Amino acid sequence: MSFDQDELRGEVTRGARALVVCPDIRGVHYDIGIEARLEEARGLALAIGIVIADSFSLPIREVRPNTLFGAGQVENIGIACEQTDAELVIVDGALSPIQQRNLEEKLERKVIDRTGLILEIFGERAATAEGRLQVELAHLDYQQSRLVRSWTHLERQRGGFGFLGGPGETQIEADRRMIRQRMARLRKELEQVRKTRALHRERRGRAPWPVVALVGYTNAGKSTLFNRLTGAGVMAEDLLFATLDPTMRSISLPGVEKAILSDTVGFISDLPTQLVAAFRATLEEVTAADVILHVRDISNPDTAAQKAEVVEILRDLGVIEGEDTLIPIIEVWNKCDLLPENERAELVPGVAEDDTTVAMSALTGEGVDELLVLLGELLTGKARTHSFSIPVAHGRRIAWLYSHGEVLVDEEGGAGKDGPLRTITVRLNPKEFGQFENIDE
Numbered sequence: 001m002s003f004d005q006d007e008l009r010g011e012v013t014r015g016a017r018a019l020v021v022c023p024d025i026r027g028v029h030y031d032i033g034i035e036a037r038l039e040e041a042r043g044l045a046l047a048i049g050i051v052i053a054d055s056f057s058l059p060i061r062e063v064r065p066n067t068l069f070g071a072g073q074v075e076n077i078g079i080a081c082e083q084t085d086a087e088l089v090i091v092d093g094a095l096s097p098i099q100q101r102n103l104e105e106k107l108e109r110k111v112i113d114r115t116g117l118i119l120e121i122f123g124e125r126a127a128t129a130e131g132r133l134q135v136e137l138a139h140l141d142y143q144q145s146r147l148v149r150s151w152t153h154l155e156r157q158r159g160g161f162g163f164l165g166g167p168g169e170t171q172i173e174a175d176r177r178m179i180r181q182r183m184a185r186l187r188k189e190l191e192q193v194r195k196t197r198a199l200h201r202e203r204r205g206r207a208p209w210p211v212v213a214l215v216g217y218t219n220a221g222k223s224t225l226f227n228r229l230t231g232a233g234v235m236a237e238d239l240l241f242a243t244l245d246p247t248m249r250s251i252s253l254p255g256v257e258k259a260i261l262s263d264t265v266g267f268i269s270d271l272p273t274q275l276v277a278a279f280r281a282t283l284e285e286v287t288a289a290d291v292i293l294h295v296r297d298i299s300n301p302d303t304a305a306q307k308a309e310v311v312e313i314l315r316d317l318g319v320i321e322g323e324d325t326l327i328p329i330i331e332v333w334n335k336c337d338l339l340p341e342n343e344r345a346e347l348v349p350g351v352a353e354d355d356t357t358v359a360m361s362a363l364t365g366e367g368v369d370e371l372l373v374l375l376g377e378l379l380t381g382k383a384r385t386h387s388f389s390i391p392v393a394h395g396r397r398i399a400w401l402y403s404h405g406e407v408l409v410d411e412e413g414g415a416g417k418d419g420p421l422r423t424i425t426v427r428l429n430p431k432e433f434g435q436f437e438n439i440d441e
């Protein structure tokens with residue numbers, strides 16, 4: 001195989017020192033302000049263990065097709081790299097393959113753009129089979145576009161120059177073909193995974209404990225909360241857990257011996273469209289959770305817009321349908337410590353009236369106990385009423401409902417494709433509701 005598979009992954013290494021540059025292009029609409037964009041870009045880089053040597057924004061009046069930035073700006077980036085010892089430049093915007101190559105040559109450093117950076121993060125976080133496949137597919141797609149248009153560079157690398165349309169070009173063609181073949185294979189595998197869909201059931205079936213999933217906008221404080229909830233005292237079994245999957249840990253909650261806390265990839269503004277499918281797939285595991293903690297940075301001026309985006313994705317994933325949430329969601333109003341005194345007094349600490357909101361600070365720890373109590377209640381005591389339409393022939397499922405839940409109504413419910421139905425209304429807590437889905441006929 002002539003194409004180096006490693007080229008497709010691992011654009012950046014953990015611990016690399018990077019300069020983060022945020023281009024502010026005149027006439028381009030960004031969802032959030034330049035300071036917030038810079039903050040987000042820094043957060044993204046930190047999320048995959050990059051050390052930030054420096055970060056700044058650069059106004060661009062006119063996009064240069066070859067380098068994006070103007071000549072003077074490129075020079076300044078180079079100087080900043082020298083001064084801060086940066087070995088990597090992250091451009092928080094889209095670079096064409098040509099721009100990326102040219103910047104790399106001029107700066108004599110690796111340069112990655114926003115899509116490349118986000119792909120790295122997704123690659124690290126993808127927890128399900130579908131997520132991993134989607135991320136690899138997006139990576140190949142990205143890589144493919146780079147190959148096509150930067151062929152002169154690769155040709156030179158391979159010593160193919162001198163022959164017009166000669167070996168160099170053939171090499172590129174071969175690389176492209178290989179990528180296409182790999183992509184076709186991945187698509188097939190994806191189809192397979194989707195067909196079986198046993199994924200989540202299997203995952204749920206395997207986990208004897210309830211699962212609590214953290215979702216939220218990037219920089220909302222998910223990791224900080226994750227670390228606070230999982231605490232300093234890491235038990236041996238947790239270490240094993242942490243090695244297997246660093247985004248999952250066990251926690252104990254009032255009334256619940258053990259629950260699993262699962263972190264997910266953060267939501268990102270202006271997500272490049274080619275990454276949307278991969279992003280959703282990395283979040284699929286959320287649909288297997290018993291409770292979702294939606295972490296919000298309540299001190300952020302864009303907090304309402306960020307919430308709307310998160311809700312939209314949860315809708316797409318089928319977690320929210322119309323007015324109903326199929327998995328209970330607790331809104332964590334994080335970073336309360338940053339609110340002005342008068343606003344804080346109304347919120348902190350604790351639980352708001354609707355009992356699905358907790359105001360807290362993952363940094364100072366205020367409100368954490370209230371959150372734990374609410375979580376414990378949701379996972380144990382707080383049963384909810386559900387209505388199921390079940391074929392009479394599915395005796396085991398019906399018997400299970402009687403033995404585990406509190407059946408309120410049980411009546412004839414017409415006929416379905418598996419014969420006569422019963423409509424059973426029953427009170428189940430979230431854990432039992434999850435278990436019920438796994439009961440065979």
Ligand SMILES: Nc1nc2c(ncn2[C@@H]2O[C@H](COP(=O)(O)OP(=O)(O)OP(=O)(O)O)[C@@H](O)[C@H]2O)c(=O)[nH]1
Nearest residue numbers: 043047218219220221222223224266335361362363
């Ligand atoms: N003042 C304050 N800062 C906080 C709080 N929680 C988190 N932070 C800070 O916010 C920044 C982002 O926190 P993270 O926990 O990394 O955010 P995240 O949601 O995991 O971000 P991604 O990994 O990008 O999704 C860090 O600098 C935290 O120290 C809080 O309650 N109060």
